[in-house]
Amino acid sequence: MNPFSLEGKIALITGASYGIGMAIAKAYAQAGAKIIFNDIKPELVEKGLEEYKASGIEAKGYVCDVTNEEQVNAMVAQIEKEVGIIDILVNNAGIIKRIPAVEMTAAEFRQVIDIDLNGPFIVSKAVAPGMIKKKAGKIINICSMMSELGRETVAAYASAKGGLKMLTRNLASEWGEFNIQVNGLGPGYIATPQTAPLRVPGHPFNEFIIAKTPAARWGTPEDLQGPAIFLASSASDFVNGHILYVDGGILAYIGKQPK
Numbered sequence: 001m002n003p004f005s006l007e008g009k010i011a012l013i014t015g016a017s018y019g020i021g022m023a024i025a026k027a028y029a030q031a032g033a034k035i036i037f038n039d040i041k042p043e044l045v046e047k048g049l050e051e052y053k054a055s056g057i058e059a060k061g062y063v064c065d066v067t068n069e070e071q072v073n074a075m076v077a078q079i080e081k082e083v084g085i086i087d088i089l090v091n092n093a094g095i096i097k098r099i100p101a102v103e104m105t106a107a108e109f110r111q112v113i114d115i116d117l118n119g120p121f122i123v124s125k126a127v128a129p130g131m132i133k134k135k136a137g138k139i140i141n142i143c144s145m146m147s148e149l150g151r152e153t154v155a156a157y158a159s160a161k162g163g164l165k166m167l168t169r170n171l172a173s174e175w176g177e178f179n180i181q182v183n184g185l186g187p188g189y190i191a192t193p194q195t196a197p198l199r200v201p202g203h204p205f206n207e208f209i210i211a212k213t214p215a216a217r218w219g220t221p222e223d224l225q226g227p228a229i230f231l232a233s234s235a236s237d238f239v240n241g242h243i244l245y246v247d248g249g250i251l252a253y254i255g256k257q258p259k
Contacts, residue, residue, distance in 0.1 A: 006033030011232065012079065012086045014038055014123060015067055015093030017048030019192050020142065023221030024228045026055060031229050033088065035059040038066070038080055040093075066093045066119035067243035069126075076126040078114040083170055085130035087137045088232045091120035094160075099153040109156040117167065124171060124182070134179045138232045141168045143184040143243050148251060165243055172241030180242045183231045188247025191218040212255055215248030 006028055016025045016037035025035045030165055039045045043059040047055055052059035059085065064075040079086060093219055094116045120141050131137025146158040147165040165184060172182040189209045191199060198205045199218060227246050230236050246249055 002253060004229055004233045005032055006233060009033045009087040011088035013090040013092055017044040019225060020187060020190060020221055021092035022226060027225035027229055029057045034083060037061045038064040038075060040065050066123055067114045069122050072122050074128045079132060086127045087132055089127050089221045091123055091141045093119055096157045098153040100153055108139050112156035114158050117163045121167060125126040128175060131180050135179045139179040139182040140231045141184045145186060145188060145247055147186055170180055170243040178241050181236060183239060184243035185226055185228055185231060186243050186245040188219050188250050191220050213248040213250050214253050219248055
């Protein structure tokens with residue numbers, strides 16, 4: 001048997017109409033899973049469905065705000081009715097606001113916390129009863145190096161991702177007896193369309209990241225696919241409450257000595 005197979009599994013990946021979430025969803029589809037995703041806007045869901053179809057994947061998409069408990073509960077109930085009980089949940093939906101703390105309003109801070117921390121709690125809570133009933137389930141929270149480190153202008157994001165790390169450990173503690181594994185995946189700096197302006201050769205931030213990464217490069221969405229499959233598969237059945245950082249070694253590295 002292949003311990004990394006996801007054959008017959010139903011996977012919900014939040015916010016997976018593009019980017020890292022879509023890369024993970026495509027990997028799950030290749031491993032045999034049925035793909036479900038959501039996004040907050042109908043046009044994003046339609047765009048995601050078109051991309052999945054072009055890749056030969058029969059995905060189902062739902063319009064849902066992960067911070068709205070009523071919407072999330074309704075979506076999960078609809079998925080269970082139309083497809084089945086969710087086996088794998090990836091809490092991927094999130095935002096970042098790069099604003100100096102002294103300039104950030106409380107409303108802006110709360111918005112990031114609401115989407116990046118309350119959202120994963122709400123969706124996890126909604127899928128947990130089905131997993132408890134089956135006595136099996138995988139929940140993967142998309143954490144960040146900012147779950148461990150601070151940096152200028154991302155006080156809200158780092159607070160949310162640090163909280164998500166601890167939510168991961170706590171839910172693992174509560175639901176482990178039901179054979180539910182709750183783990184985190186922590187991407188490093190990933191080459192996506194959103195980071196393209198920063199990755200121009202000679203750009204100070206591009207040089208900074210390459211110098212801080214032992215692998216001496218940005219990560220790719222594909223770098224996250226294998227680790228995401230591991231955390232969703234039976235290969236990780238005794239891995240619980242763990243944050244797997246896929247960062248090219250940044251967190252292990254103090255950096256190069258100035259010349």
